[in-house]
Amino acid sequence: MTSPRLVRDLLHEAAQRLLTVHAADGIDDARLQVELLYGLATGLDRVHVIAAGGDTLPAAAVEPFEVLMERRLQHEPLAYIRGKREFFGMTFEVGPGCLVPRPETETLVEAALEAVKAHPGARRLVRVADIGTGSGAIALAVAQHSPNAKVYAVDVSTEALQWAGRNMRRFGLQDRVVLLAGDLAEPLSEPIDVLLANLPYVSTDEFEALPAQIREREPRIAVEGGPQGVELIARLAQQLDAHLAPVAAAIFEVGAGQISWAEELVTNALTEAGRTGLDVRYHRDLRGIRRVLEVRVGYPAG
Ligand SMILES: C[S@@+](CC[C@H](N)C(=O)[O-])C[C@H]1O[C@@H](n2cnc3c(N)ncnc32)[C@H](O)[C@@H]1O
Incomplete structure (x- = not known):
């Protein structure tokens, strides 16, 4: 038997x-x-x-x-099959057309919440932008945890924006989150106090070597950042001065080993635009990698 x-x-x-x-x-x-x-x-x-x-x-x-x-x-990602992914203590709906939020991106959200809290406008309203919002993970986590933040969530992909919209309504954040379609910071029409970006930063060669569940299933536009990986970060760096308020922070997630490169791109662009007194900070992810670059401009000391 x-x-x-x-x-x-x-x-x-x-x-x-x-x-x-x-x-x-x-x-x-x-x-x-x-x-x-x-x-x-x-x-x-x-x-x-x-x-x-x-x-x-x-x-x-x-x-x-x-x-x-x-x-x-x-090779369908587990999160697409389940239709959801937990991020920063919140459950996001995800599926084909948007990147599955990654745990290392929580480091960026933590830095963003600190920057919002420390901004001189924190008692009134802090204007935040999330460039390349995808599922809305960063924008919505910041809006949820910073009641005084108004958040613009920008993406060039209309499919991604549909997921962000679904999540925005899921968390009932429509009154403080505005979805914008377009290229990088271009759709923004008011000065931004805290600008956030987790743009694609994988180089073309690295992209070809990624696991099939990413390479074949997640949107390429959400992963590959160009031949060297940092091209989109470089382009956004050039737009910063036009969109940042006089007192502002710009916070970027970058790939392992890219932080000095990103720092140079951002600080050179701001310095050339006449911004002075830049305060550069790094934030490590849970694996100890310098994952997030933060550049503050004009913030009070402390
Ligand atoms: C790495 S994903 C990040 C998604 C989400 N912010 C997260 O952290 O989970 C990058 C996002 O940037 C968007 N993107 C790519 N190129 C862009 C551009 N030129 N302007 C605006 N968004 C762009 C992609 O559509 C994608 O949603």
Whole structure:
């Protein structure tokens, strides 16, 4: 007599399949991914999926799980399959057409909240812009946590803006968030106190070497920043003086190893435009990488 197949047997086999098929992508959380897919297939939350490990596998769970597994094996990002991603304690709706928010971007949000709080206008209203808003992750996290911020969320992709709009309504932030379509800072029509940007910064060569789930599934326009990676950051640096208020901060997420390059681009552009007393700060992500460049102009000392 053969013993019954258990939920944990299915999960174990599925994790092995994921690891084998996606070997080149260096997946380090295959077990977590299949648990989440099983939860989606059965309506169980993760705690109950884990608790059900020793149970006999319900026949009704197999087909829905296999359908989801097949999508994942075809490199669809887990967040697209689930239709959501947690970021800065908030659950964002995501799908094809917008970048899945990454944990390292929370470093930028933390720096942004500090810059908003320290801005001399903080008692009234601080005008914030998020250039390349994607799902709206940065713009909406800042708006949610800074009640005195008015946030412009800009993107050149109308598909991305649709996701940002959906999330804006989800969090009920329509009264303080304005979505704008267009190139970099061009759509902005009032001076900005805190300008934020997580623009694409992967070089063309690096892009070709990315895991298939990014290269084939997330929008290329959200990932690749040009032949050297920093081209969009360089272009935005040239627009800063025209769009920043006299007292302002500009905060950029950059790729590993790009921070000095970005610093030079931003500080040269501002200095050439006659801005003085620049205060340059770096913020490290959870892996210790200098991930975020902040340049403050005219902020009070402290
Ligand atoms: C790296 S994604 C960041 C998305 C989101 N801010 C986040 O952190 O999850 C970059 C975003 O910049 C947008 N983008 C690319 N080129 C742009 C341009 N020239 N002007 C405005 N947005 C642009 C892309 O459509 C994409 O949504």
